[in-house]
Amino acid sequence: MxxxxxxxxxxxxxxxxxxGAKNEALQILCAVLLTADKITINKIPNIRDVNKLIELLSDMGVKVEKIGPESYTFQSDEIDLKYLDTEDFLKKASALRGSVMILGPLLARFGTGKLSKPGGDKIGRRRMDTHFTGFQKLGANFHYDKQREIYNIDGKNLKGAYMLLDEASVTGTANIVMAAVMAEGKTTIYNAACEPYLQQLCDMLNRMGAKISGIGSNLLNIEGVKSLTGTEHTLLxxxxxxxxxxxxxxxxxxxxxxxxxxxxxxxxxxxxxxxxxxxxxxxxxxxxxxxxxxxxxxxxxxxxxxxxxxxxxxxxxxxxxxxxxxxxxxxxxxxxxxxxxxxxxxxxxxxxxxxxxxxxxxxxxxxxxxxxxxxxxxxxxxxxxxxxxxxxxxxxxxxxxxxxxxxxxxxxxxxxxxxxxxxxxxxxxxxxxxx
CATH class of the missing domain: 3.65.10.10 (Enolpyruvate transferase domain)
Known part of the structure; x- marks a missing residue:
């Protein structure tokens, strides 16, 4: 210590x-899982939470290359889904609250997700209901293993849906948006978070080929697309x-x-x-x-x-x-x-x-x-x-x-x-x- x-x-x-913004970095880094193409991200801060998430992504099979003091490239063309079943994954994911946002991209692209109870600051109760209710509205099946404290989600057939979030959760909105960008049909998210970091995520996804409108407001409309491409992004x-x-x-x-x-x-x-x-x-x-x-x-x-x-x-x-x-x-x-x-x-x-x-x-x-x-x-x-x-x-x-x-x-x-x-x-x- x-x-x-x-x-x-x-x-x-x-x-x-x-x-570069820590809270934006955690969202943007999870979004690299949405495509097999290369993504370049600039102004990544060298801080513990961000470094842990980059390490976790690398362990999942993401190819990570540091190309400058604050710039990295990420390519998720060989993701090892079997790694999600290992104790190493569950231990690392549980130590970092931001790891919960890998679920949306995993569901969108691979139709499955698994995560142990995430950690983070001990600042009071920080419930996960908004994330999972949103996934369920998109058609995902949710199961929580109380004994192992593991979340299991099956999202093989996500379909667009209307949802009114019970709280304007930033990470919840980000997670649902990333799950919805490749869901079939139209998704409407009301009472969405609209902070600048969430706007940045939506702008990045649109550059990758997503169809998100209403950015900056609490009403987001998303037209699902078949796939997304690479891009370059700079953090606020x-x-x-x-x-x-x-x-x-x-x-x-x-x-x-x-x-x-x-x-x-x-x-x-x-x-x-x-x-x-x-x-x-x-x-x-x-x-x-x-x-x-x-x-x-x-x-x-x-x-x-x-x-x-x-x-x-x-x-x-x-x-x-x-x-x-x-x-x-x-x-x-x-x-x-x-x-x-x-x-x-x-x-x-x-x-x-x-x-x-x-x-x-x-x-x-x-x-x-x-x-x-x-x-x-x-x-x-x-x-x-x-x-x-x-x-x-x-x-x-x-x-x-x-x-x-x-x-x-x-x-x-x-x-x-x-x-x-x-x-x-x-x-x-x-x-x-x-x-």
Whole structure:
């Protein structure tokens, strides 16, 4: 188990380029199973979850070639379906939640799929019903082996269908879309997720020969086709990294420019940080955050305390609520952070309280943060990263704190942020990786 030793209180300065989007990468990588042709993908982040998925695809028979620092080619012309029955496959797939999205492509192209219960962040209940209900609407037969915790699906005769999703699940929508692109007839998906990463997947599939309309809305129409061809695709910059860097700049009074941010794809993320009092300057497609000694949280029009809550796109992404929460600890004012989707994602606030933050954990979903306005700096402590996003929030807190902090279990941070210590050290941080 590795740790970070972080010296706090340093002001950072410089330019940083966000990595390719982790959540998009997991969808796009699964889509390579839909064709026997070669697919080129650019801006693939070198992070643990993505690397594990690439390894799993390779074990399944996908030919993987690295052609540049962030570019790969994939060719799925010799997939070994027998590998799906091995304990090695089930073990590797269960360690990675994103592996669930191989099911849609496998059903579409091969008519069969098998997956053990997927892993991922321990942030609360993350049910799989949306995925499997969608597959069943397309005609797949579903069986869950409770003893081995294995999902078995027979999808040899998928046919298009109308479906109203019970929740606008991003991975669920992606999985169903990939299953439907080669199903016979027309599929209509209502209450579909419509976030930029899902739009990217649909655009890529259309370049491969799929017929998907309604992209960017919550109503998708798909005309099934017989087969798909190869293509080239470039991932968007990771919006979660962009938000993390904005929060980091504010907390550490740093002057940071985020390069090539694809601002028009960020939705309400910039405006939400502006409501936290953080100054953002758009310079072309770059975001410049000037050094701020103070930033003041906005209120609602009637003067009541601001609430920042997560919501499905185009609402505020739940992955950035941890960053909003930690950023608020040194703001002037008060904010209520409401994490609606996951009941265990706020449990890292006890570490911030130990560092001197004023936070009231109202219940598993809500926390009230009373900003210290830099009158009382946070203090360095030893803490453990519980999940990807909380881990980076704790890293931001440590970088702003007085003294030395130790963050254990940084494998969680490595799952979502590539070379984060090296990239921040290049801006003037003092982060040492301890194995």
């Amino acid at each position: 590795a740790s970070f030793r972080v010296k706090g209180g340093l002001k950072l300065k410089g330019e940083i380029t966000p990595q 910059p990771d919006m979660i990294e962009i938000g993390s860097f904005i929060g980091l700049a504010a907390m550490t009074q740093s002057e940071i420019t985020i390069k090539n941010a694809q601002i028009h794809r960020l939705g309400i993320i910039p405006d939400t940080f502006r409501r936290m009092g953080i100054t953002l300057e758009f310079r072309g497609d770059d975001i410049h955050i000037p050094a701020q000694q103070h930033y003041e949280i906005d209120t609602f029009i009637d003067g009541s305390i601001l609430t920042v809550a997560d919501a499905i796109w185009p609402g505020f992404t739940p992955d950035l609520l941890s960053i909003i929460l930690v950023t608020a600890t040194q703001a002037k004012g008060t904010v209520l952070v409401h994490q609606k989707m996951f009941e265990s994602r706020l449990f890292f606030v006890d570490k911030l309280i130990d560092m001197g933050a004023q936070i009231i954990l109202c219940d598993p979903h809500r926390a009230t943060v009373i900003g210290l306005d830099r009158k009382y700096p946070l203090r360095g402590i030893r803490m453990t990263s519980p999940d990807i996003r909380a881990g980076v929030a704790l890293l931001i807190a440590a970088l702003s704190a007085e003294g030395i902090s130790i963050i254990d279990n940084i494998e969680q941070i490595d799952r979502g942020y590539q070379y984060i210590d090296q990239r921040l050290n290049a801006l003037g941080a003092d982060i040492v990786r301890i194995d």
